[in-house]
Amino acid sequence: MLDLFGTPVLPGATSAESFLSPPEEQALIRAIDRLNLAPFRFQGWVGKRLTHSFGLHYDFDHASLAPTTPMPTWLLPIRDRVAAFAGLVPDALIQALLTRYDPGAGIGWHRDRPHFDHVVGLSLGAPADMRFRRRMGERFERATMPLPPRGIYHLQGVARYEWEHSIAEMAAIRWSITFRSLSPRGRSALSYGAR
């Protein structure tokens, strides 16, 4: 996320337009819709957005992280390009979370689980804004990062750890593919099978 002078508005948040071509976007949308997407669940609450994980599954009902089906071959070349954008080796992006936001679905204020480190996302379908906020005493500092279709964004450092983010309820369908790397906490949770 850069201002007019190319300075990041939020340290640790970078984005680029036209990362995917329109045919690639359409092929990915079709591939996501072929998956067995399930409503996101959080401690007994069932959300409107539909998700499917590859590589690792974080179970929000039980706050646990476990290996799941490896990324399919159609996703690997995309994962490799996304890793290059983020300056990471491809294998670092161990999880892919595929999400469909139907009209009325969004994502509330959160920071991603501490088990993960880098978050690199692709946007497909309807445009959206990622909103950011950070508490400053009595009020919130706020920032917005546009998420145009076919664009990519990378959250790390301050933007990922100190700021919360959310996406308002959508009026039209948006899909996203977010790739995550593991944090030291995530690595120990996996090796001990603990939280």
Ligand SMILES: O=C(O)CCC(=O)C(=O)O
């Ligand atoms: O849909 C997106 O691009 C972001 C979703 C998100 O913040 C998350 O899954 O943690």
Ligand SMILES: [Fe+2]
């Ligand atoms: Fe998130």
